[in-house]
Amino acid sequence: MTSTWLDSPARYGRITRFLHWTIALLLAWQFLGMIFKVTLGRRHELTSLFASDHKAIGTVLMVLIALRALWALAQWRRRPRYPATWLGRAAGAGHMVLYLAMLYIPTVALMREYGRTGALVIWGVEVFGERAEAVPWLIAPASASHGLMGWALFTLILGHILMALVHQYHWRDQTLTRMAGRSADTGAG
Numbered sequence: 001m002t003s004t005w006l007d008s009p010a011r012y013g014r015i016t017r018f019l020h021w022t023i024a025l026l027l028a029w030q031f032l033g034m035i036f037k038v039t040l041g042r043r044h045e046l047t048s049l050f051a052s053d054h055k056a057i058g059t060v061l062m063v064l065i066a067l068r069a070l071w072a073l074a075q076w077r078r079r080p081r082y083p084a085t086w087l088g089r090a091a092g093a094g095h096m097v098l099y100l101a102m103l104y105i106p107t108v109a110l111m112r113e114y115g116r117t118g119a120l121v122i123w124g125v126e127v128f129g130e131r132a133e134a135v136p137w138l139i140a141p142a143s144a145s146h147g148l149m150g151w152a153l154f155t156l157i158l159g160h161i162l163m164a165l166v167h168q169y170h171w172r173d174q175t176l177t178r179m180a181g182r183s184a185d186t187g188a189g
Helices: 014-040 043-049 054-074 087-115 136-170 175-179
Strands: 120-122 125-128
Touching: 014 043, 014 054, 014 136, 014 175, 054 087, 054 120, 087 120, 087 125, 087 136
Parallel strands: none
Antiparallel strands: 120 125
């Protein structure tokens, strides 16, 4: 595997970038679906377009987010470091909260689906079969928190985007350049 696939102290590698931007696009799709559902109603054609595969895309997101978390751990010593300041520690904590929320939300949703009586079929593949009785303790966490945590994640992501823009255009520390795969020092990928 060539070095451009792996992270380095100067930039994020192709695998990290692929996972980051794929997850970002899928989350944007999910949030658009929920925004349309809340603002336009369940039966609107935009809601149908963006929210009809919410469970399937959520399942794909869960897999990609788990892979991203494992990849980040595997690349931990190679990747760009947070500064050893309170802002750097805050950035690290913020990213940890993002990862935890991104893992929690689809996990409890899948628990809820598993606890229900109906089968879960995603793009023609049966993930869970039908069950005779619902399992309330599997359903309860998602019923209580999936939507609320989704909107909390949406807010965290907006903060993440805002801070990326502050880093790039106010502090000019090349954070977006590193996520684009270019070296912060040379501008080359």
